[in-house]
Amino acid sequence: MKNLLALSLKTVQGELYVLDQTLLPHQQNWLHCTTVAQMVTLIQRLQLRGAPAIGIGASLLLAYRATQGDSREQLLQAAEILRAARPTAVNLMNNLDSMIQALRQADFADAAVACAEALFAEDVALCQNMAEHGAELVQPNERLLTHCNTGGLATAGVGTALGVINLAQQQGKTIQLWVDETRPLLQGGRLTAWECQQLGIPYQLICDNMAGMLMARGEVDRIFVGADRIAANGDFANKVGTYSLAVLAHYHKVPFYVVAPHTTIDLSCPDGSAIPIEQRAADEIRGVSGAFGQTLWAPEQASVFNPAFDVTPASLVTGWVLDTGVYNQQQIADGVLEHIVSH
């Protein structure tokens, strides 16, 4: 395997390493990943997270196993196990389906390595294309808002929504960014804040429940979020809290954009109701770290509802920023997503 370098993934002399995102921003700990079970755990614990990144990480692990002499049958079984690691982000399934096709070739080991490397390179290019299309929407001095983490940590390239925001900043548009902390795992407060500090993006961290009052005060000009799966009608699943943001944006007439590569589109989902939503452990919500280093716990007996994602209907979306361009509701209703996926 080639040496590959992304913010949360790298291959060095044929070995695969994953940056443990649960320890960011305070520790940068690269984990050497050699087994399927290890990769499944990394994905399920969100040590490796972000729709594109988990698809690429799983594919690179499969390619690594191929270089270690695993048989085609072992690799096909591994692909099915990896494919089921998390249920919502369709990039995982799409990428592994490409790997499964490669494993059906006669020279399956070389084909698997080539496929994983191609998926990595593809995502780098898709991220750049999304950034360029999306940054054109941003006007100078706008106050932008984003939810969760959609930067380099979540992809192989510059990111999706945060890639758009970063390029607008690089173009000298002097934007400001409101960063939703994104309860319960603080992908915004820990990861987007960390990326913004490295990128020099001026940001202010807010609790998710503050976005509404900022919009009411006219302090949000445009919102960019990512996606884990986009249905054929343009509905999409993204980190929980996205739907609430979209409703508030609609009410306050704030332009609301979803940014995703075409590898996030799933035409087998006719609308958002068909998107499987991952349910996660109760303790992710029951436990909150206090300001003095202690953990504040809700009652152990507390019954908890902890969906990792929610679904935003296309009717609340101003535009879809994809690697192929920016699309409005009419274009989505006219079936542009099917055209994009089939070409």
Ligand SMILES: CSC[C@H]1O[C@H](OP(=O)(O)O)[C@H](O)[C@@H]1O
């Ligand atoms: C470009 S990442 C897309 C998406 O993935 C994140 O979910 P998670 O942190 O659970 O992997 C979040 O929904 C991002 O918007």
